[in-house]
Structures are given as structure tokens and as C-alpha cells.
Amino acid sequence: MVLANSGARMSSHSHEVTTVDLSQPMYTDRLDTPLPDKPYKEVLSAADKTLQQKEMGPWTKLSKEEKLALYRLKFNQTYEEMKQPTGEWKTVIGGMFIFVGITGLVVIWQAIYVYPARPRTFEEEWKSKQAQRMIDMRMNPIEGLASKWDYQTGQWK
Amino acid sequence: MSLQKPVMRNLLGKRLRFHLPIAFALSIVAAAAFKYGVTEPRKQAYADFYKQYDAVKEFDAMREAGIFESVRPSGE
Numbered sequence: 001m002v003l004a005n006s007g008a009r010m011s012s013h014s015h016e017v018t019t020v021d022l023s024q025p026m027y028t029d030r031l032d033t034p035l036p037d038k039p040y041k042e043v044l045s046a047a048d049k050t051l052q053q054k055e056m057g058p059w060t061k062l063s064k065e066e067k068l069a070l071y072r073l074k075f076n077q078t079y080e081e082m083k084q085p086t087g088e089w090k091t092v093i094g095g096m097f098i099f100v101g102i103t104g105l106v107v108i109w110q111a112i113y114v115y116p117a118r119p120r121t122f123e124e125e126w127k128s129k130q131a132q133r134m135i136d137m138r139m140n141p142i143e144g145l146a147s148k149w150d151y152q153t154g155q156w157k
Numbered sequence: 158m159s160l161q162k163p164v165m166r167n168l169l170g171k172r173l174r175f176h177l178p179i180a181f182a183l184s185i186v187a188a189a190a191f192k193y194g195v196t197e198p199r200k201q202a203y204a205d206f207y208k209q210y211d212a213v214k215e216f217d218a219m220r221e222a223g224i225f226e227s228v229r230p231s232g233e
Binding site for chain 2: 138142
């Protein structure tokens with residue numbers, strides 16, 4: 001692990017702060033990057049080092065546990081482990097519903113305290129008189145409103 | 158046991174040769190459907206309407222309904 005070192009920064013900190021130098025190659029577990037920039041374990045114990053020496057020879061001599069140990073030196077998680085479901089979707093959906101609910105409360109408050117009075121053109125009487133006038137002036141007589149009105153009987157078709 | 162070399166060439170050509178005739182055919186079908194489903198009935202509806210249309214009669218009916226400002230219904 002490479003630590004970024006700038007002496008002037010550390011004076012006011014009371015706890016340990018490890019900073020990562022992002023300009024150096026990094027290890028990442030990513031589905032779209034099968035071979036990360038550097039191996040996972042860089043400080044190797046003596047046993048690890050002997051294992052790596054053995055790796056230089058024919059691989060048929062390695063046991064299954066040794067092969068797995070060598071894999072874990074290079075990589076942190078397998079693809080199967082990376083693909084494990086995280087349950088993050090529950091947080092996302094839950095948070096979404098919370099905010100939609102808050103928005104709903106805001107909308108209700110608005111409907112009570114902010115909206116002006118309803119225009120009188122929405123009343124039933126006004127609307128029926130309006131429709132009658134539209135029929136009288138033959139609005140869209142071929143395919144639209146007046147075409148649905150039977151002028152002989154005075155009823156909708 | 159090495160893998161076979163994957164197909165590297167003609168990928169777009171193959172896709173176009175398959176999808177373009179289908180695209181053209183579907184577009185023509187869509188145009189024909191719109192023509193015979195929408196525009197032809199509409200033209201027929203207009204023709205039928207105006208075959209029996211008496212403009213003076215319609216005007217008198219509208220005048221009696223009282224929607225004009227220049228001519229009031231005959232009663233007033």
C-alpha cells in the first residue's frame with residue numbers, strides 16, 4: 001500500500017489517516033477488468049515466497065490447495081464472489097419510496113394552501129352549456145365532436 | 158485443445174443483409190396500413206359528408222341556435 005506523504009497536512013489530525021496514491025497502479029475487483037494492475041498481496045510471507053518458487057516449476061506438481069493459495073495471492077475475490085447479490089436494490093427502492101412519499105405530502109399541502117380557487121369553467125353547468133355551443137356551431141362535423149351528435153333526434157349517436 | 162478463431166469479418170454486412178429487407182418490408186407495411194386504415198377512410202368520410210351537404214340549411218340551423226353575432230335568430 002503506497003501512502004501519500006505530505007508533512008504539512010498531518011499536523012491537525014488526531015487519528016490515523018491512510019491516503020491512497022491514485023497515480024500508482026491499483027488493485028480492483030471488477031467484473032470488466034479480469035487482470036488488475038497489480039497482485040492483491042504484495043507483502044509475502046516466507047511460505048508464500050517458497051510457494052511462488054515452486055510455481056516456477058511444472059504446475060502438475062502443485063496440489064489443489066497450493067493452486068488455490070497461489071490464486072488468492074494474486075486476487076482478492078473470485079468472479080463468483082464478485083457477482084454475489086448485494087441487496088443494494090432494497091436500499092434504492094426504499095429510498096425512492098421515501099422521497100416519493102415526502103413529495104406526496106408536499107403536493108397535498110400545496111393543494112390545500114397554495115392553489116387558487118377553481119375556475120368556474122369547470123362547473124357541470126358551464127361544461128354542458130359549452131358542449132351544447134360546440135354542437136350548435138358544428139365543430140368537427142365530419143370526424144369529430146359534431147359528427148357524434150344526431151341532429152334529427154337531438155341525442156348522441 | 159486451442160479455441161477456434163472467432164469470426165472477425167463481415168459482421169455488419171451479415172447483419173444488414175438480414176435486417177435491411179425486413180426493415181424495408183415492415184416500413185412499407187406500416188405505410189400501407191396507415192394509408193388504408195386511416196387516410197382512405199378519412200377521404201371517404203369527407204366525400205360522404207359533402208355529398209349530402211346543404212350549406213344554406215346548415216347555416217340556418219346554426220343561426221337559429223344563436224351562435225352568430227352578425228345575424229340573430231329569425232325570431233328576434
